[in-house]
Amino acid sequence: MKTARWLFPPLLVVFLLFMWGGWHKRELVLWAVGRRRRFRVVENSMLPTFREGDEVLVAVGEKRPFSPGDIVIAQHPLKEIKLIKRVDRVLADGRLFLLGDNPAESSDSRAFGPVVQQMIIGRVTGKF
Amino acid sequence: MKGITSLIKQWFPAEEVHAHCDGPCGVYDPASARIAAEAVLSMTKKIMALEGKSDLQSQNTLSRYIAIKEEQAHIAKTELLVLWTDYFKPVHLEAHPNLHDTFWQAAKLCSSVKVEVSLEHAQELMAAIENIHNIFWSTKNREVTYYTAS
Numbered sequence: 001m002k003t004a005r006w007l008f009p010p011l012l013v014v015f016l017l018f019m020w021g022g023w024h025k026r027e028l029v030l031w032a033v034g035r036r037r038r039f040r041v042v043e044n045s046m047l048p049t050f051r052e053g054d055e056v057l058v059a060v061g062e063k064r065p066f067s068p069g070d071i072v073i074a075q076h077p078l079k080e081i082k083l084i085k086r087v088d089r090v091l092a093d094g095r096l097f098l099l100g101d102n103p104a105e106s107s108d109s110r111a112f113g114p115v116v117q118q119m120i121i122g123r124v125t126g127k128f
Numbered sequence: 129m130k131g132i133t134s135l136i137k138q139w140f141p142a143e144e145v146h147a148h149c150d151g152p153c154g155v156y157d158p159a160s161a162r163i164a165a166e167a168v169l170s171m172t173k174k175i176m177a178l179e180g181k182s183d184l185q186s187q188n189t190l191s192r193y194i195a196i197k198e199e200q201a202h203i204a205k206t207e208l209l210v211l212w213t214d215y216f217k218p219v220h221l222e223a224h225p226n227l228h229d230t231f232w233q234a235a236k237l238c239s240s241v242k243v244e245v246s247l248e249h250a251q252e253l254m255a256a257i258e259n260i261h262n263i264f265w266s267t268k269n270r271e272v273t274y275y276t277a278s
Contacts, residue, residue, distance in 0.1 A: 028133075038142035046147035055133075055142050073145050084145040100147060104268075107150040110217040128133055128142075 027057050027126055035059065037121075038128055039073060039084070045100030045108070046071075046084055055128035056084070062123060066096060071124040074098060077112050082121060085109075096120065156215040158261045164204035165257050166278055168241050169250040171197035176245060201242035204253070208234050211264070220267050230259060 030036045036057040041050045049071070050056065058073050066072060070087045074096075085098035085108050095114035100106025109115065175193045178186050212231040221227055234256040240249045258274050265272040 039145040040137075040142040041147055042144050043147045043149060045149050050147060052147075055137055056145075076146070076148065081148065082143070082145045084147050100149070102147075105149045107148050110219055111150070128137070 024126070030059075031057055031128075036125065039082070041084055043105075045102050045106030046086075047102040047105070049086075049101045050084065050127075056124045057126055057128050058122040059125050060122040066090060066117070066120065066123065072096070072098070073121040073124065074115055075119045075121065077115060077119060083108075084124065150214075156211055156264070158207075158211060158257060158264050161204050161207035161211065162254075162257045162261065163277065164200045164207060165238075165241075165250070165253045166276055167200035168197055168204060169247075169254060170278060171200065172241065172245055172247055172250045176247065198242050201238050204257075205235050205238035205242075208238065208257075208260070211260070215264070216267075220263075223267070224263050227263065230256065230263070234260060 027036060031038065037060050039056050039058055041054045041056060042052055044052065056071075066087050068087050068089050072085065072087060074083045074085060076083050083098070085100055085106075088097045088099040088109070090096055091114055095116050097109045097114045099108045099110070103110075171193045175190065175197065178190050178193070181190075208231060212227075212235075216227060216231075224230075234253065237249055237253040237256055240246060241253055254276070261272070261274045
């Protein structure tokens with residue numbers, strides 16, 4: 001174990017770069033090491049936050065619970081597509097009520113009801 | 129940095145996620161039901177005006193009026209049901225608790241005017257659709273004046 005000590009300085013440099021690199025670079029590093037997944041937004045229900053063609057980074061396998069305001073990627077409960085929607089509220093039984101940011105052009109929990117946590121793929125951390 | 133990410137986007141497109149909306153988004157209007165109901169009202173009046181005439185031409189015209197009335201009554205009902213089941217969402221019930229009954233009664237009127245020759249029911253259907261027009265546009269926070277074509 002003692003021999004691995006030479007690794008500390010370079011690791012420290014990487015760590016400091018990671019901390020000082022700004023939020024976006026940090027997200028890119030997390031993506032590069034497989035902690036974030038990229039998705040490309042299609043359709044208009046998340047306007048004005050995301051428009052068609054925007055790419056987002058998504059934290060997969062996070063332990064922290066979802067809270068209102070989080071944007072999440074979810075499996076559509078009735079169709080073979082993945083959705084991007086915002087958590088409007090968390091119900092007492094833990095299910096999430098999802099809404100689009102553009103309610104006039106959004107099919108969401110108003111149509112298909114609240115969604116169980118197992119259907120959520122991850123939390124959107126920002127634009128790619 | 130921007131250049132690199134845009135190259136990555138171009139070369140390795142990410143999986144799609146849908147900011148999804150079913151169907152032709154937001155293109156709903158009670159006007160389509162109103163036009164069909166107006167045709168029913170018009171045909172009802174024309175059928176009543178033919179009462180007592182037994183010549184061949186009148187009989188031919190009568191059967192045409194009946195066919196159109198039944199067809200338009202069916203269209204009015206379909207348009208109302210689409211609006212009810214596709215446009216309106218549970219949240220709208222909070223502001224309009226009578227929504228379900230309003231649509232149910234309006235759909236039943238469509239059945240009545242199809243079967244009967246009833247001026248009264250045809251006018252009731254028009255009134256029901258005017259009511260739905262007002263509910264519909266209030267959910268969109270828009271002031272749209274109700275009007276009829278005839």
